[in-house]
Amino acid sequence: MPQPCTVVIFGATGDLTHRKLIPALYNIAADGDLPSALTVVGFARREKTDEQFRQELGEAARKFSRQTVRDELWDNFAQSIFYHRSEFSDADGYKSLAERLQKIDAERGTRGNRLFYLAVAPDQFEEILHHIKQSGLNKTLAGSWARVVVEKPFGTDLPSAQKLNRTVSGTFAEKDTYRIDHFLGKETAQNIMVLRFANAIFEPLWNHRYIDHVQITASEPLGVEGRGPYYEGAGALRDMVQNHLLQLLCLTAMEPPTDLTADSVRDEKVKVIRSLRTMTGAEVAGNVIRGQYAVGAIGGKNVVAYREEERVNPKSVTETFVALRVLVDNWRWAGVPFYVRVGKRLPKSSTEIAVQFMSAPSVLFNKGAASLDQNVLVIRIQPDEGISLRMEAKIPGAAIRIEPVKMDFHYGTSFGKASPEAYERLLLDAMSGDATLFARRDEVETAWRFIDHIEDAWHKSEHPPALCFYPSGSWGPKEADELLQRDGRSWRRL
């Protein structure tokens, strides 16, 4: 169990606090994993009393919590929640926050431990961190700690990420900085290392000798859902690939760490990102497809094109779909392509890693034209967390007829206890000082270095690759299919 502490949430009236952070904290409390002295202080601009704030959060918890909210428990938990009104730019607001935190330490026994959660847009980080430093909130007494949790996006390119990191490191040491990527908090993402390194059967096969290729997919039927202005400045590559999908790729491709400490694991992940073959100019055109959704149908309803969405430029060239062919230039993965795709307005909500093994030799059942499907190990990250293994089996009968079958493991039904939400795990880890599931500065910057080459080819080149359009509700543009067809492969049918 973590030490008692105060979690200070900047942007406490925002969506993230209501939908994720408070329900997560409530669930941890309901599971009995929170220290009883834990205190939450919401910091935001709107005028509000503690009681009003608690009431709003109570409604949100009832709506978004994975467990049914029990009134008795909520009432008790709510007593540990406070609201601190201030402008982010108001130095006095931070001074009074410091006084209030000292008072809370004395009254509730939080021992001077602070977890600052920046649930705000990145352009506000600098101001908030500056005032935290000026008011001495980052300084700790002997035996206590102060940490900061930073939400993505960690910049929009390498220079902005470096600037952001400099800003954060000016107030908090790297060991006290927790860059959150909620994908890493999911059970299945955590299970990738267990699957690979705690089972003797997989690791010997986990290399270019036996693996044909890897597909990583993150698809969702949703469009931009009113986030047009944000998305216009980001696009799928920055919004999803730079962080979530590259993290999944790292966990899949990394070497075994020497131990399970945060830095050992993150060292191995950084090595993978450094090994990604850089693409420039024509290579980007040949290995990266960018798409944008056009009109189509989702769930039986017609939907508009991206360019017709609210607050989106009608001539926008922002990508809502990306498919990449990535090579990891190291001994283990020589010649094994990693195909990564992410998109909005696709038929299904699904995030998964599919490891496709090489075909059986062309003898016996695999002879001539009767090619068999490859074995596939699928690690489902969401929504139905689990693992499946596809293999070929003989259908009962006199004739030799072979069809693929699946062995399936579902987290949801295999264990009595429901998987905790990603934010639960990550908040607990941040409170406990375990940074294993958080991105380190060099991880973030190296990932941006890789992504920037692609962005530059798209936006700074004289002959940028064309933007491809796909009907909403389809599996992306035909050019993405062709990307794999050129290699004699095809995307998995999800």
Added chain:
Amino acid sequence: MAEPTVTFSRGLPVEIGQIDRELKKLWEQAEGSSTRASLMNLAVYCDGETAMIQNTELISSFTADHACRSIVIAVEPASSANRVQAWISAHCHMSRAGEKQVCCEQISFLLEGSSKGVFPNILFSHLDSDLPLYLWWQSEFREPLEAQLRTWVDRLIFDSASWSGWREPFAFLNDSLKGSRLTLCDLNWTRTLYLRQALAQLFDDPVNLPYLDCVQKWNATYAPGFQLTALLFVGWLAAQLGWELVEAGKDLFVYKSASGQQVQGKLDQKEGAPISECVLACNDAVFRFARDPGSDFFHADFNLPDGCERHYLLPAGREEKIALLDQELMQGGKHRVYLKALLAAEPLFER
């Protein structure tokens, strides 16, 4: 076949966006007492709500032997409503060991009015990932299969006996085959399976085999509504024996055999089994395969020139849709012989 123990005939109405959640609930309620099983996706495209309910009944029986996720999509383009409705249901059967219920899920959709265009997305959204996709097309073939869908389908099942014409469906099939890996599974072809097997089996005998090369006359009798069945069968004979079409009349056909000999053929129509009789004649040898109305067997009578007479009783298969589908799915393979037969039969359709 195990008896179904629980069946939801039409299913529980569900919101389209909630289908996965509702299916999950369905299984959670049944946890411990039943096992969900699926080896394939069986998607059925049909016309109208009545067909949807008929298919639900059919799938209930089908799932006793073929564990699958079934997705029934019924379209009613003429409807004034413009909406999509969905239902979920489960078909459960006792396992062969008799200890546990094995259940398969079905999702049904009714696409009314112009919502028919949402078909590919509805299908893509509800497939059980990683499993083969068998698409049973029970409607007329009008437009080509949507390009992405074409690459996803493993087997396209249809019944050419139900075609009102042949030009459009053939164009559709030709188009669907381009750049795809799909296998055409014509239930009308499956309908001829037992007759083809009977012929092949009896001519496997070295005594009978030489007569095949010198067939001079043949005739076949088909039931009303099964002319295409008969033409496919004739196409098969021609393709397998290397006959070349010389002339095709309304019911009379002239071929040239591989040895240059003329082969005359005739088709007759008569109530009964889809193909109730087939006779091949060669130098006083006559080979007759006949199926009596309602019979599950072919009677094969061979009269050879030396006065030798032989009689065989061979299985003729069943005619119900479900039996044809079952036979079809047990075949596997790419159906290359079918494609050859289709090619040989095409000029007969054009006559």
